[in-house]
Amino acid sequence: MKYGSNLGYALEIINLTLNSGEKIGIVGRTGAGKSSLVKVLFRLTHENTSGSILIDGQDISKFGVGYYRPQLGMIPQESSMFSGSIRRNLDPLNQFNVEEISGQQQLFGLCRVIVRKRKIVVLDEATANVDLETDKSIQELIRKEFSNCTVLTIAHRLETIMNSDRIIVMDKGAIAEIGTPQELLAKNGMFAQLVKTSDFGQ
Ligand SMILES: Nc1ncnc2c1ncn2[C@@H]1O[C@H](COP(=O)(O)OP(=O)(O)O)[C@@H](O)[C@H]1O
Ligand SMILES: [Mg+2]
Structure with missing residues (x-):
């Protein structure tokens, strides 16, 4: 994937299979391609992109966006809000009753996704602006509410993704390492180095 025909590859040779319900942590330095990986999943870019993404065996390019x-x-x-009540913001089409809706504004974006019960959930540095304690509560909430969902978490803090089933380390538009946190620590490669220095290059 490129952002323009005259630009270099933002993603190159990505070969990846995720299991339903898996909790995936994604780490890597700024510019490594983490957000780009999510953008192709959401089909936010289609020019200068080749390859295919299948969900439950179906090529996503065959679906209308x-x-x-x-x-x-x-x-x-940054979760956006529009004018009107919190309730309307969470449930613009008025499909849910009040008990199904949490009113905590700082967890707004998270709540919106929980309410909508999506099967695949992506957090792109969603907790970068909250303190460590709140981040921990949010991660607990995610594990509980999204236990059946496939969750991709791009992490700002290592703590955020240490309990993931598998971790993807992105580097220069490619997957540098993938495995359980234990496997990657034992491998003593890039992830182990990040843990040692706690340096995300942010
Ligand atoms: N909108 C854009 N236009 C041009 N280049 C971009 C754009 N967004 C990202 N890039 C480039 O693509 C590469 C991957 O970026 P990105 O996926 O945002 O990395 P990360 O999320 O890991 O910080 C970087 O070289 C970045 O400069
Ligand atoms: Mg990013």
């Missing part, structure tokens, strides 16, 4: 994209949940770094 209007049908496909609402099935995924994205929790970005």
Whole structure:
């Protein structure tokens, strides 16, 4: 994947299979391609992109974006709100009753995705602006609410993704390492180095 025909590859030779319900942590320095990986999943870029993504065996390029994209949940770094009540913000189409809706504004983006019960959920540095304690509560909430969902968490802090089933280390647009946290620590490669220095290059 490139952001322009005259630009270098933002993603190159990505070969990846995720299991349903898996909790995946994604780490890597700024510019490594973490957000780009998520963008191709959401089909936010299609020019200068080749290859295919299959969900449950179906090539996502065969789905209309209007049908496909609402099935995924994205929790970005900044969650937007529009005017009107919190309730309306969480449930614009008025599909849910009050008990199903949490009113905590700081967890707004997270709540919106929980309410919509998406099967695949992506958090792109969603907790970068909250303190460590809140981050921990959010991670607990995610494990509970998204236990059946496939969750991709791009992490700002290592603590955020240490309990993931598997961790992907991105580097220069490619997957440098993938495995359980224990496997990657034992491998003593890039992930182990990140843990030692706790340096995400941010
Ligand atoms: N909108 C864009 N236009 C041009 N280049 C971009 C754009 N977004 C990202 N890039 C480039 O693509 C590469 C991967 O970036 P990105 O996926 O945002 O990395 P990360 O999320 O790991 O910080 C970087 O070289 C970055 O400069
Ligand atoms: Mg990013």
